[in-house]
Amino acid sequence: MLETRQLFHEVPTAEGRLAILKGIDLNITKGESVAIVGASGSGKSTLLGMIAGLDCPSAGQIFIDKTEISALNEELRAEIRQRYVAFVFQNFQLLNGLNAAENVALPLEVRGDRDSHAKAIRYLNRVGLSERSKHSPQQLSGGEQQRVAIARAFACEAPIIFADEPTGNLDAETGALIADLLFELNREHATTLVLVTHSSELAERCDRTLKMHAGKFI
């Protein structure tokens, strides 16, 4: 389902080029759940974005469902994302102009889903925010915002969910609830799950844990 070969990534900075990913080989099969862990700044978020097709590596190949997305142009990569990818961002990225339900419905609108609103409400219910669907992100707490972001990813009903610290801002109880939900989807629809987390509990529930250090798996 998801494969990388010798993934390298460098960015230009004031002190020259900074290598963030230094040769990542990865193979994730359909329905598998994988946790990526590692110290802050080790390159987890960068890798996650890369394999989700949000960015292009400096070198190496990325395959999603046998398509080499690293060789595609932005237009075609967008199509792949639409078909395969749902993403939970570390910093949520909710739009302030829209309320919770509208935020959740937005990717559905993009996909041309006529049923977007009902679906959005349904997924908000599942993350326990049915009361808050009309609230704007500014009116929600950090944890609530995170749950809206998760509901948005779920609503996409995409084959692969990428989640960057999905429970980072949540108390243990709510965190466990969200994790339940993630794995439920993983089981029900054979959704592939790729998580970045600092929580060992969450990592343990995954089929596999990959440990990163300074841009490499160890």
Place this chain on the structure above:
Amino acid sequence: MFRLVVKLFGKMLRSKSFTLLLISLAVATASITAISIFVERINNTLYSEAAEFIAADAKVQGSMPAPQEWYQIAKKNELDVAQTTQFSAMIFAQNAMQLARIKAVSTNYPLRGSLQIRDAANQEVRIIGSGPTVGKLWLAPRLFTALNIRPGTKVKVGDAEFIAEKIIVQEPDSVGSTFAMAPRAMIHIDDVDATGAIQLGSRVNHDFMLAGDPQAIDAAKTQIYPQLGEHYRWVSPEEGSAAFSSALDRAKRFLLLAGSLSVLLASVAIALAAHHFAAHQQTQVALLKTFGIGPKGIQQFYLLLLILTGCTGFIFGSTGGWLLHQVIVALLADLFPQDLASAGTKPYIIGAITCSVTLFAFASPPLLTLKSIAPAQILRQEKNKGNAILISVVCGVLATALLIGFYSLDIYITAILFGAMLLCVAASALTAKILLKLTKTIQNKLRGYWRVGLSNLQRQKQFTALQIFVFASVVLLVAVLSQLRTSLVEQWQPQMAETPNHFVFNIFHDELALIQNTFSEAEVNVSEYYPMSRGRVVKINGQSLKERIIPDMQRSDYERELNLTWSETLGKDNRIDAGAWWPDDRNSQLSVSAEYNYALGLGLKLGDTITFSVAGREFSAELKSIRRVKWDSMNPNFYMIFDRPIADNFAANWITSFYLPSSEKAFLNKLLADHPTISLIELDQTIAAVQEILNHVTMAIEFILMLVLGASILVMLTSIQATVSERRRESALLRSFGANRSFVQQVLIVEFASIGLLAGIFASAGAEACLYFVQVKLFEFEPHIHWQIWAIAPALTTVLVAAIGYAATVGVTHETPLHVLRTQTDET
């Protein structure tokens, strides 16, 4: 996609930056539409008022009656036709007789304007739309006195008998060319033959007058013009009189300029709002991309959004513009003619074009470059810097030049404004580089809010440069416009008081001393006396005019007879543009000085040998100087002035002009009684009418200046508003670090005041450059340094920008930092 756009459009209306974009677009469109409607209506009204000066929309003056063919042309073009014939004849009363200029008019004369008459000396003035019927004679009041008759008396004109019926108070086309004699008596054209006054060789003028649709007039003009030859001349309302047309021309130019400037202001407002809006769209774009929309989709999305915005902006803008202009008209109702001409659809088309062009030129670069934002950008909070500002400045400057060109249809205006804009852009860009570096050095030596305030400018170099550019151009435009207004109004002021309003000519040399005596006895203020001969230019450097001028529409203007004079001294209202006035040691070669526009039209250069024909005699003179002439001084002025007599002094006719208040009109009777052979033109009514038009124009100019001023304050507000959210976040952060409220406020003041100061300095420089070109080249004023601008603009801009900026952002300091930071994560 469309569904999504419409849905998000509704949401965006709630976001501040988008609302700002929409409002600036609507305000821009509204002010342009309002100015256009207003200008158009004033313009149309001025045109129809000008038409009254020649009593028609156009006419052909000739020494022979118009050929029958022209009547057919007029008929084909569905034009109304009238004709007049003017000649001199003796009027005989019981025991007096008087030579008068008779104007015979057809039944539908005048085609434009109306006649003012009295039925008797003690009766009210009546306004009527047609001249005397067959057998009736209407006379100027002075003729009644001179002939010692009253309305109703029988008199004879030449061989025919008439009833002196009415007193003519005013006729629309009493002006004509300045040196044609004003008619004083009017009969019906069918009576001309009966008078027997027109003999072979008598000087007769025939006017063939046309009125109707402007397009039809143009069509008729193109057909008739080639046939004019030597005997006819085409006269349009603008040419009705030199003074009038130059005033009208300046007014039009000013209104066009003001219109163009409002386009500039509009563009600036839109550019700012769009840039701000685009900056806040980056998160949304990155997010939409992670949802799987490709660059093309993003492009389409924003294109649709732009179109939707444009339509909305236009609907609000044109409605607003119409309302705005209604308010103006209502406010100034008693100052404008009751029946202000309608504006037609042109202003709305201008509004629509301006709306779409500015929107696409200024808003699309930042918005349509959003497509290249990497979706990965969502992972980090970096902002895409890109070169959207550069693109939109380049794009915007070009588009504005295009718009101004389209709007004013004047290459000169366009070039000047375009140059001024470029100057501002260059200066601002340079500032971004140099001055900001300088502030960096200064800033390192500073403490506290000075340091933070100046470093804020540094941090957002591009935006600061943009803002300086915006303020500089706004102040520049306002400075240029208000200076121009002052010059224009001052220019017209001298026409108010004591401007000569009568011309006397045909003064024979031996009568000159007597006349001078009469004037000084009556204490009448007389301008110079000039000898005058009529003649024409026949050759230039041995080349005939026919070969020299392409046979276009202008030639007949140069082939016709001119009034020539000679003088030792240069008139006060003349200014040497090239060459020099007569040196003291003159050589034997006859020298001549030509008027600027005349020389331009004939392509004359200093040193050219010009051959004249005067009274059948040909002689040549060398062109020694080219003069600019203030025709509206109402002094006698000439296209050609020689350095010595070209005819025997005793054979010359002398001309002068003088001022006479209406209360002393009786003096004219004495003058004419003492010197029956002189000719007199009364221009007082014309001057009063010109004055009234100038008053309207001044009003219009002042009003438009006010509109532009309002628009510019709006631009300033928009520009500062665009930074409010940024500053809210900044000052909240500063306060969360422990800065107190007054520190934050002082940071804001330092920041805005420095922007204002820089902008004010650039604006002064730009305005000076701009004014030089506009005033000297466009309006033909004397060039001078506008020290007032240098004194006022930088100081005023500093205070104003600091005040507006402070007022707009001070609220920031009253919110708690927590609240601000919480609600300011990222605006969409």
